[in-house]
Amino acid sequence: MQRSMRKLLCITAHPDDEAGAFGGTLLLYQERGVETSVVCLTAGTAARNRGTAGSNQELAQLRRAEFAASCKVLNVAYGEVLDYPDSKLDRTDLYQVAGDLVLRIRQIRPHVVLTFGPDGGLTAHVDHAMAGTFATMAFEWAGRPDRYAEQLEQGLTPHRAQKLYYYTSDFVLDDRQPIAPPTVTARIEVGKERFEKKHLAFRQHTTQKPLFERVRKNVGQRSEGTIEMYHLAATRDPREGKLEADLFDGVVEDKS
Numbered sequence: 001m002q003r004s005m006r007k008l009l010c011i012t013a014h015p016d017d018e019a020g021a022f023g024g025t026l027l028l029y030q031e032r033g034v035e036t037s038v039v040c041l042t043a044g045t046a047a048r049n050r051g052t053a054g055s056n057q058e059l060a061q062l063r064r065a066e067f068a069a070s071c072k073v074l075n076v077a078y079g080e081v082l083d084y085p086d087s088k089l090d091r092t093d094l095y096q097v098a099g100d101l102v103l104r105i106r107q108i109r110p111h112v113v114l115t116f117g118p119d120g121g122l123t124a125h126v127d128h129a130m131a132g133t134f135a136t137m138a139f140e141w142a143g144r145p146d147r148y149a150e151q152l153e154q155g156l157t158p159h160r161a162q163k164l165y166y167y168t169s170d171f172v173l174d175d176r177q178p179i180a181p182p183t184v185t186a187r188i189e190v191g192k193e194r195f196e197k198k199h200l201a202f203r204q205h206t207t208q209k210p211l212f213e214r215v216r217k218n219v220g221q222r223s224e225g226t227i228e229m230y231h232l233a234a235t236r237d238p239r240e241g242k243l244e245a246d247l248f249d250g251v252v253e254d255k256s
């Protein structure tokens with residue numbers, strides 16, 4: 001298939017997840033000619049670290065700007081921060097959030113979708129778990145003409161992405177709530193240079209400065225952090241499980 005046509009969408013909970021969790025992978029695939037997008041569900045206003053912000057509104061503004069700067073470092077083609085409530089995603093309406101994500105999937109038309117698993121991705125954050133839950137439903141429903149049919153009346157068509165991956169690891173953090181991480185089925189070697197660039201992207205989130213060293217240490221516990229791990233959760237075309245080294249393994253050109 002033509003490289004220029006390949007697309008990857010990453011669905012996250014907070015500004016900084018795109019860098020801390022998925023940064024190396026986003027860089028790697030952009031370099032391979034994949035158009036990358038990130039949709040983040042909250043502006044991260046429940047954060048303990050608030051920089052110079054005096055109000056939630058100011059913090060949201062700062063974090064949206066930091067997100068844009070991080071996406072620039074990661075060469076993300078399209079980045080968007082939605083306005084769902086930080087730390088309350090488990091009490092947010094599933095039909096509405098999944099519908100917003102179905103809309104983005106039908107507009108962006110990715111081949112591969114990345115998100116967190118129901119464990120909350122290493123940090124056990126419930127917002128991460130919920131972002132993954134909403135994204136999972138959106139992955140399934142974007143391709144069904146009977147779901148959110150009103151979007152189709154406005155000229156959109158259903159879209160079936162080919163692969164859904166959850167962020168995961170082959171280790172857990174001792175100082176967090178207990179989690180059962182999704183099985184590692186893909187190990188992506190991003191290399192030392194991209195690992196450094198991912199942290200450069202993370203450091204664009206200046207309000208989160210007190211976290212910089214900790215995040216670097218957390219993700220670097222194995223293989224110096226140059227391997228990002230995923231769980232293949234669903235595929236459009238049924239297949240047997242196998243260990244992968246490339247998220248676009250088996251992806252074919254879309255007909256539409």
Ligand SMILES: [Zn+2]
Nearest residue numbers: 013014017125
């Ligand atoms: Zn997060």
